[in-house]
Amino acid sequence: MKLLIKNARIIGNHDFPTDILIEDSTIKKIGMDLKVSAEKILNAKGKLVTPGLIDVHVHLREPGFEYKETIATGTAAAARGGFTTICAMPNVNPAPDSVKKMQNIQRLISKSAKVKVKQYAPITEQLTSDRLTDQRALVNAGAFAFTNDGVGVQTAATMYLAMKEAAKNKVSIIAHTEDDSLLFDGGVMHEGKRNKELNLSGMSQLTESTQIARDVLLAEATGVHYHICHVSAKESVRVIRDAKKAGINVTAEVTPHHLLMSEEDILSDNSLFKMNPPLRSKADQEALLEGLLDGTIDMIATDHAPHSDEEKQGSMIGSPFGIIGSETAFPLLYTNLVKTRRVTLDQLVEWLTSKPAEIFNMDIGRLEVGAPADLACFDLQNEKVISKEMLHSKSSNTPFIGWKIYGDTYFTIVDGQVVYQEEN
Structure with missing residues (x-):
C-alpha cells in the first residue's frame, strides 16, 4: 500500500511544504509537490513531521499489574504521544528472568502492541537477588538489554559480574542507580528545603550519585556499555561528565519532569509529585539541562x-513512586524549552529520535528515503490544555494536568500504518 503525506514541515527544511511517499513500510520519496498516486493521502497541513519518537524507558505493567496499564493501553498512549518505538522495563509479575517468561511477554507484545516494543530482561533473578540471569539465553529469546529498573543493584560484585557477561554478549546494562544503605526513614521526596517545610522524609541525591560513581569504574574495567536511567542530581551529572572525559562507555537519559520541575513546584503533600528519583533542587534542574x-x-x-487513581490519591506516604509521561513529553518539552529558546527544535527532536537510535544500535530514528516509515506529526501552532480526557493511558497520574501546551500529536505512523490520528 502507498501512503502519501502532503504539506509536511520537516527538520532541515522548515520553510517549504514537503511531501513524503511511503510504500508498504518504507519511505520511498521525499520532495516538494510529489506527483504520485497513492491509496491513502494524509494532509499534514504544514505541521511538523519527524521521525517517530523513541522512548527507552517505559512501564507497561503487563503481566501482573493490568489494573494500572496493559500493553494495549500503554502502546496506545505511546502512539498518542508520537512514540513509535518504546523499550519496556521488566519489573512486571512475573519478571522475564527466564526464557519461558520472556517468550510469554513477547507473545503478549505481538498480540496487543500498537507500536514497536523492545523488552528488557532483568540483570538478576526476580530483580532483587544477586543471582545473575542467563543473558545469552534471554538475548536469544528477544531481550533488548538488561536492567533491574526500580531497584539499584546493591552489591558491587554482582554488578561487576553482570557487566562482564554483558560485555561478552555485546549487550547493554541499564541502571536505576539507588544505594539503599543511604535511604533513611522511608524517604518520599528530595531531601532539601521543601521536604522539611512539608514535614516529609527526604531522599538524598547521594543515593543516586554514589552508585553511578561505583558503576562507571566497573564499566571502565569491563568495557560494557553502561546506560544510566533518569538522572536527577547535579552530582550525578558531574560524575557522568568526568567518566565520558575518561573515555568510559557511559550514556545517560533525563526525564521531562526532571527537566521542567523542581522541589519548589511541590506546594503540598501531593502523591502526584511522588517519583523516584524525586524532583530535586532548582540547581539540580539547571544542571540537568x-x-x-x-x-x-x-x-x-x-x-x-x-x-491507579486510588493508589495516587492523598499523601506521598504510602503511595507508589512514578508518573505517566508518554502522551505529554513532546508538547511539554516543546512548549517549555523550545518556545522559550532554551533549546532548539532540532536538538529536541535529536534527543527523542536519532540519539537513542544511535546509542542502542536501532535502525530507526531517521526521516530519509529508505528508512522505516515510522513518523510522527505535531501541531506547533494551536494551544491545548492537558486534561485527563485527552489521555489514552489507563492511568492519569501526572502533575501536568492543567498545563498549557503547544505541539500536541496530530498523527503517528508505524511501518507505514496510521496508529494514531487526532479526531477532527
Missing part, C-alpha cells in the same frame, strides 16, 4: 509509570 546541552546526558526518556 546544562548536561543535556553539552552532551553529558544523551537523550530524553519518559519513565512512563502508570498507577
Whole structure:
C-alpha cells in the first residue's frame, strides 16, 4: 500500500511544504509537490513531521499489574504521544528472568502492541537477588538489554559480574542507580528545603550519585556499555561528565519532569509529585539541562509509570513512586524549552529520535528515503490544555494536568500504518 503525506514541515527544511511517499513500510520519496498516486493521502497541513519518537524507558505493567496499564493501553498512549518505538522495563509479575517468561511477554507484545516494543530482561533473578540471569539465553529469546529498573543493584560484585557477561554478549546494562544503605526513614521526596517545610522524609541525591560513581569504574574495567536511567542530581551529572572525559562507555537519559520541575513546584503533600528519583533542587534542574546541552546526558526518556487513581490519591506516604509521561513529553518539552529558546527544535527532536537510535544500535530514528516509515506529526501552532480526557493511558497520574501546551500529536505512523490520528 502507498501512503502519501502532503504539506509536511520537516527538520532541515522548515520553510517549504514537503511531501513524503511511503510504500508498504518504507519511505520511498521525499520532495516538494510529489506527483504520485497513492491509496491513502494524509494532509499534514504544514505541521511538523519527524521521525517517530523513541522512548527507552517505559512501564507497561503487563503481566501482573493490568489494573494500572496493559500493553494495549500503554502502546496506545505511546502512539498518542508520537512514540513509535518504546523499550519496556521488566519489573512486571512475573519478571522475564527466564526464557519461558520472556517468550510469554513477547507473545503478549505481538498480540496487543500498537507500536514497536523492545523488552528488557532483568540483570538478576526476580530483580532483587544477586543471582545473575542467563543473558545469552534471554538475548536469544528477544531481550533488548538488561536492567533491574526500580531497584539499584546493591552489591558491587554482582554488578561487576553482570557487566562482564554483558560485555561478552555485546549487550547493554541499564541502571536505576539507588544505594539503599543511604535511604533513611522511608524517604518520599528530595531531601532539601521543601521536604522539611512539608514535614516529609527526604531522599538524598547521594543515593543516586554514589552508585553511578561505583558503576562507571566497573564499566571502565569491563568495557560494557553502561546506560544510566533518569538522572536527577547535579552530582550525578558531574560524575557522568568526568567518566565520558575518561573515555568510559557511559550514556545517560533525563526525564521531562526532571527537566521542567523542581522541589519548589511541590506546594503540598501531593502523591502526584511522588517519583523516584524525586524532583530535586532548582540547581539540580539547571544542571540537568546544562548536561543535556553539552552532551553529558544523551537523550530524553519518559519513565512512563502508570498507577491507579486510588493508589495516587492523598499523601506521598504510602503511595507508589512514578508518573505517566508518554502522551505529554513532546508538547511539554516543546512548549517549555523550545518556545522559550532554551533549546532548539532540532536538538529536541535529536534527543527523542536519532540519539537513542544511535546509542542502542536501532535502525530507526531517521526521516530519509529508505528508512522505516515510522513518523510522527505535531501541531506547533494551536494551544491545548492537558486534561485527563485527552489521555489514552489507563492511568492519569501526572502533575501536568492543567498545563498549557503547544505541539500536541496530530498523527503517528508505524511501518507505514496510521496508529494514531487526532479526531477532527
